Amino acid sequence: MMIFNELRRHGRLAAKRHPMYEENLAGKIISYVMAAGWAGYLILFGTILASSFTNMVPNWEPYHVMNGIALIFILALDFLLRIPFQKTPTQEVKPYLLLPVKKKRIIDFLLLRSGLSLFNLFWLFLFVPFSFLTITKFFGVLGVISYLIGIWLIILINNYWYLLCRTLINERIWWILLPVAFYGGITFLLIIPDSPVSSFLIDLGDRYMEGNILYFMGTIFIIAILWWINRRVISCLIYVELAKTNDSKIKHVSDYKFFERYGEVGEYMRLELKMLLRNRSCKGLLRNTFVLILMFSCVLSFSNLYDGGFMPTIIAIYNFSVFGMIILIRTMSFEGNYLDGMMSRKGSILSLLRAKYYVYSIGEIIPFTLMIPAIIMNKLTLLGAFSWFFYTIGFIYFCNLQLVVYNKQTIPLNEKVTTRQSNGGIQIIISLCAFGVPLLLYSALNALFGETIAYITLLIIGLGFILASPYWIKNIYQRFMKRRYENMEGFRNSRQ
Secondary structure, eight states, X not given: OHHHHHXXXXXXXXXXXXXTXXXXXXXHHXXXXXXXXXXXXXXXXXXXXXXXXXXXXTTSOHHHHIIIIIHHHHHHHHHHHHHHHOOOSOOOHHHHHTTTSOHHHHHHHHHHHHHTOGGGGXXXXXXXXXXXXXXXXXHHHHHHHHHHHHHHHHHHHHHHHHHHHHHHHHHOGGGGHXXXXXXXXXXXXXXXXXXXXXXXXXXXXXXXXXXXXXXXXXXXXXXXXXXXXXXXXXXXHHHHHHHTTTOOOOOOOOOOGGGGGGHHHHHHHHHHHHHHHHSHHHHHHHHXXXXXXXXXXXXXXXXXXXXXXXXXXXXXXXXXXXXXXXXXXXXXXXXXXXXXXXXXXXXXXXXXXXXXXXXXXXXXXXXXXXXXXXXXXXXXXXXXXXXXXXXXXXXXXXXXXXXXXXXXXOOOSSOSXXXXXXXXXXXXXXXXXXXXXXXXXXXXXXHHHOHHHHHHHHHHHHHHHHHTHHHHHHHHHHHHHHTHHHHHHHHHHTOO
């Protein structure tokens, strides 16, 4: 137990000594306020679903609808929400491996910390009001408490299932087929008449309400199995990474000579492409981003899952803004590995920022191209696609590049498992604003003036920020230079 307390103390000290501690603290406070708002929404949804399920399926009790149908979709949504907000349970394990401390103890602590995360309790804001309104009259308060414990255990299973999938996906992108096949297969089985999966889930929920100890022991056994698998996978990957046994040979080297005609900015565009395509961490982020865009584009184009309402708009915003939300918010963190050399040349950072803006602006052609089938299928208008394209390049990239001034933690280029991976509070806030502000703006304009006026307004805003980009990029550069010594100290202190 002493080693667990000691590792917790190390984690708290690491947070306090973090180069971005002050910015993260302010960002986390705002994140907690926003989380409280979402908790209120979940309480409202739980209350509404208690009566809605009664009207939707009159022959079933509401908790049977929740357990037999809705639960698997909630778990799938929980899995997706963990992607931007929860990282794999990794820490700076490299120093600990040099000490007389068992590797398994460290990994067990990381897994335990993940299981005790407050994120695993967040869905109880939905289930608590729902269960009190629907279960109390049949099973009493003890039945409600027993049921909520069972739901918490299922969410823990989903947590460790996510950690396993995320760890494997970080190594090989093809592992993304594992969660897709799992949730997709269960969803397919649910639509079968007299589905055995639905019957099993209904029976599982009933046994939880009755406090059946065998079902609780079975659930805990599954958690233990996933814990053991995660421990084995992480343990193997740590030593593979430290030994660098998986280095691959470069079969083809491209010099991107066509960038030479653009002078110094072209050189930094070439540097950015080489960084994204040759380094392990950057390549992983780029692959994951492309797979997310491809997946959502295919679902929107060739299925009816997201038809109607604002879902096509949400998918369009996400597809266009995901490059900024995943990669561009880490601007200067990858460059922190070699920033000292770049600072030796006057104006090099300004050229770097311009190159980054041009590269990622050109990169928006990828989601636009993948959204063409949705346009052909009348899921999204051509005007809407152009509006989100230019709005992203203009306003959203303007927001994301503000982090150039505040980022001061170096992210290793080639290591994944043995390094601390964390999103600062200010990064989370800017990502949420970059995604939420256009959605709220579009909703308001659409309600007041109609869809066409809303898209034209967004297009004008985007073009305005694009035309003004030389000025706000220079402003970002000037603010960065005022903080350059503080930021460079942070980059040096956080290098591996």
